[in-house]
Amino acid sequence: MNSELLNELTFFVLAVFVGIEVISKVPTMLHTPLMSGTNAIHGIILVGALLIAAGANSPVTVILGLLAVVLATTNVVGGFVVTDRMLEMFKGRQAQPNTPETAKPK
Numbered sequence: 001m002n003s004e005l006l007n008e009l010t011f012f013v014l015a016v017f018v019g020i021e022v023i024s025k026v027p028t029m030l031h032t033p034l035m036s037g038t039n040a041i042h043g044i045i046l047v048g049a050l051l052i053a054a055g056a057n058s059p060v061t062v063i064l065g066l067l068a069v070v071l072a073t074t075n076v077v078g079g080f081v082v083t084d085r086m087l088e089m090f091k092g093r094q095a096q097p098n099t100p101e102t103a104k105p106k
Contacts (some may be wrong), residue, residue, distance in 0.1 A: 031086065039079040046072040 003004045026034055053065025 035079055035083045035086065039076060039083065042072060042079060044075045046076055 023034075046069065048067035049065065053062065053069050056065045058064040
């Protein structure tokens with residue numbers, strides 16, 4: 001194991017711990033704006049994954065690039081679905097139309 005790989009692995013592990021610590025402290029009311037910001041960041045990650053996959057030379061890097069694109073795309077789409085569902089919770093209920101079945105008798 002060379003020192004560059006160990007250095008990158010250390011950064012990754014530290015980023016995971018910092019991410020968990022930051023996300024666990026977010027109040028419930030801020031989850032929707034946080035998800036929207038996260039979706040924008042994952043869109044940038046998707047572009048990076050596409051660039052890396054396009055410049056792949058060996059079969060291993062092609063597979064890893066394709067895997068990165070698939071995972072980033074899944075993350076972006078899933079984030080937008082979750083954000084949409086969370087925003088639906090904040091919408092008021094629609095008024096029921098006054099149909100004969102729901103109309104109150106006089």
